[in-house]
Amino acid sequence: xxxxxTDERRYKKGTPKNVIQxxxxxxxxxxxxxxxxxxxxxxxxxxxxxYECSKYLVDNSVKLSWRLKxxxxxxxxxxxxxxxxx
Numbered sequence: 001x002x003x004x005x006t007d008e009r010r011y012k013k014g015t016p017k018n019v020i021q022x023x024x025x026x027x028x029x030x031x032x033x034x035x036x037x038x039x040x041x042x043x044x045x046x047x048x049x050x051y052e053c054s055k056y057l058v059d060n061s062v063k064l065s066w067r068l069k070x071x072x073x074x075x076x077x078x079x080x081x082x083x084x085x086x
Contacts, residue, residue: 016067018056018066019066019067019070021056022053022056022073023071023073025056025073026055026056026073026074026075027073027074028071028072028073028074029071029072029073029074029076030071031072032071032072032076032078033068033069033070033071033072034051034053034066034067034068034069034070034071034072034076035068035069036072036076036078036079037053037072037075037076037077037078037079038077038078038079038080039053039054039055039075039076039077040052040053040054040066040068041053041054050065050066051065051066051067051068052065052066053066055073055075056073
């Protein structure tokens with residue numbers, strides 16, 4: 001997954017504002033996704049799983065829930081165990 005950077009639209013359509021802010025702070029690393037990063041944390045709320053980046057912002061808000069398929073940033077660190085749960 002590669003991003004095309006243009007003046008008209010710098011990020012993929014539908015990219016949440018919190019993810020855009022993370023990309024502005026830490027830049028995009030096209031080679032990975034957040035699902036494979038050890039900084040991604042999982043929490044449950046009302047019986048559903050939600051995810052957040054421990055390096056960006058943690059507030060347990062459904063509104064700012066992270067998508068597993070987000071392109072990772074430069075702070076990406078590979079999970080030591082690929083089967084490790086988020």
